[in-house]
Amino acid sequence: MNAAVRAVVRMGIYTGAKVYFIYEGYQGLVDGGSNIVEAKWDCVSSILQVGGTIIGSARCKAFRSREGRLKAACNLARLGITNLCVIGGDGSLTGANLFRKEWSGLLEELARNGDIDNDTVQKYSYLNVVGMVGSIDNDFCGTDMTIGTDSALHRIIEVVDAIMTTA
Numbered sequence: 001m002n003a004a005v006r007a008v009v010r011m012g013i014y015t016g017a018k019v020y021f022i023y024e025g026y027q028g029l030v031d032g033g034s035n036i037v038e039a040k041w042d043c044v045s046s047i048l049q050v051g052g053t054i055i056g057s058a059r060c061k062a063f064r065s066r067e068g069r070l071k072a073a074c075n076l077a078r079l080g081i082t083n084l085c086v087i088g089g090d091g092s093l094t095g096a097n098l099f100r101k102e103w104s105g106l107l108e109e110l111a112r113n114g115d116i117d118n119d120t121v122q123k124y125s126y127l128n129v130v131g132m133v134g135s136i137d138n139d140f141c142g143t144d145m146t147i148g149t150d151s152a153l154h155r156i157i158e159v160v161d162a163i164m165t166t167a
Helices: 002-014 025-031 066-079 090-112 118-123 149-166
Strands: 020-022 036-038 083-088 128-133
Touching: 002 083, 020 025, 025 066, 025 090, 036 066, 066 090, 083 090, 090 118, 090 128
Parallel strands: 083 128
Antiparallel strands: 020 036
C-alpha cells in the first residue's frame, strides 16, 4: 500500500497537482479537518519498507449513507478537491463509484443548504476517481496481482519456512 501511496503522491506532484492525504480513508473524508492534509514530496520518503499504509484505513459506516457522503463532498468541495485515488477492495471501490455518481447531486444539495455557493458547484461539478485494487484476496476480475497479494504471499512463505526450520 505504501508503495502505491508514494507513487500517487510523487507522480501527482511531478505533474504539478496539489496532492492530499486523507487519513483513515472514508472516515477521514467524512470527518474532514485535520484528516485531509496536503502531501509533500518528503512525506513519502522511506515508507516503502513500512507495512500497512502510513495514511491508515478505517471502515466507515457513515459513508454508506447519503448524509455521510454529503459531509465528505462538502469537505472536498471546500478544499477544491475533485480527483480521488482510492486504494481498496470491493467495498472501497464500490463506495468510490457511488460517490462519483452522486457527486453533482451532492454539490447541488450542499448549495441548497447554504454549505457551499453556486460558484463552487459550477467550478467543481465533476469528480474523477481512480481505483487501485488493494486486497490480499487477489480476486478481482481483470487483475493479475492486486496490491497486497504479493506481500501476503511472501509473509506466508517466510512463516512456513520458519516453521519447517524449527520443526
